[in-house]
Amino acid sequence: MTGSEVPISFRLAYVPGVTPTKWVRIWNERLPETPLALIPVSAAEAPDVLRAGGADAGFVRLPIDRTDLSAIPLYTETxxxxxxxxxxxxxxxxxxxxxxxxxxxxxxxxxxxxxxxxxxxxxxxxxxxxxxxxxxxxxxxxxxxxxxxxxxxxxxxxxxxxxxxDTPESRVALSWPEDETTELVEEFIGIVRGRTVNSSRGLAPAPAPAQPEAKRPETGGARRKPAPGKQAATGKPTGRSARSGAGSPKGGKRGKPRRRS
Missing domain, CATH: 3.40.190.10 (Periplasmic binding protein-like II)
Incomplete structure (x- = not known):
């Protein structure tokens, strides 16, 4: 649906006993440029109002004839x-x-x-x-x-x-014309189901993309030698100095110095 097709308001029908105040408040916070118009209807006439296009969605009491209508049960009353x-x-x-x-x-x-x-x-x-x-x-x-x-x-x-x-209970549902599942209807479904702004599939603005992590600047300095006894960057041991006798048997004797001629 393009921007030119978005209606100037969202029309919400509701039957007696249903109080849509909480959902209307959230709608106004998320979509302040799209007014929500409330349309009170009787429980008997609500399905026909939706089919005739008199409202984009509505709170109804089940059971209803679901021909051409979608419905999401919300809660059951005492x-x-x-x-x-x-x-x-x-x-x-x-x-x-x-x-x-x-x-x-x-x-x-x-x-x-x-x-x-x-x-x-x-x-x-x-x-x-x-x-x-x-x-x-x-x-x-x-x-x-x-x-x-x-x-x-x-x-x-x-x-x-x-x-x-031991008596029937009344179930309240959100209903809308099956072939008119618009972006605004999806947005209201998300509100009723408790979706947050970030998880909503409707028209709420998406979060800004994360900035790529900056690369470390090149220092250009000479590489530091690993400390004695620690491993170098290759993962191989650096070894001990030749004078220390590394690689010789532990406790071995040192040879006598040669006499100069």
């Missing part, structure tokens, strides 16, 4: 049950799906959990949204099972939530 603060569930640390058998459990149309069979007793009508279901819980009409991030998103002082076991 599932909780939202109840009024004076509800019996508020007195315990955790509940199971069986504990809700006698409860009216609300199942909104925008529910993100992949149920085979929701727990509890079903309501006569399904609330349109999770926000509507939260209002009904506050009014004392049933309880609600959601990912923990949605319970935090719709926090109210008169409500609380507790972890619930």
């Amino acid at each position: 599932t909780v049950v939202v109840v009024p603060k004076d509800h019996v569930v508020a007195a315990v640390d955790e509940v199971s799906a069986e504990d809700l058998d006698d409860e009216l459990v609300l199942h909104p149309l925008d529910d993100t959990l992949d149920w085979e069979r929701p727990p509890g007793r079903p309501a006569n009508e399904r609330p349109a949204t999770t926000a509507d279901a939260i209002e009904l819980v506050a009014a004392g009409v049933g309880v609600l099972v959601v990912p923990q991030s949605l319970a935090r998103l719709h926090h109210r002082r008169d409500l609380t939530y507790r972890p619930i076991s």
Whole structure:
């Protein structure tokens, strides 16, 4: 992709409950000349927004139809049950799906959990949204099972939530159109996966090449002789002086000097 094809911004969709603040901050630090635009979408419409080109990438909730879409699962959320603060569930640390058998459990149309069979007793009508279901819980009409991030998103002082076991868990993934894996998408994948600037495969500047090591200057001086008893540069022993009697048997006698005529 040439420089003329780089879009003036990177469009990131995200579903309710996902907080992309940390990744946006890192993006702004690494690519300050490429603004990142956030696009809030519902969990149901997120895949179609990506396919239609309404965003370059997006945080979605699995499962989704992966036709024409790539997806990298990022994390799995704890599932909780939202109840009024004076509800019996508020007195315990955790509940199971069986504990809700006698409860009216609300199942909104925008529910993100992949149920085979929701727990509890079903309501006569399904609330349109999770926000509507939260209002009904506050009014004392049933309880609600959601990912923990949605319970935090719709926090109210008169409500609380507790972890619930034996229920589906919501998985959050980064997704993008399969045929549009651009350099900017690669850069954001690297940020989400925790790559550093030096290890990123995207547009972050590469580190400067290392300078070649300078050669030692030639001194031009005479070579120094090795000290007696040490090896010369060839690795051969230098030997001892002839007067010292090197090479003669240890303790051998010295010969008499010849008389001059």
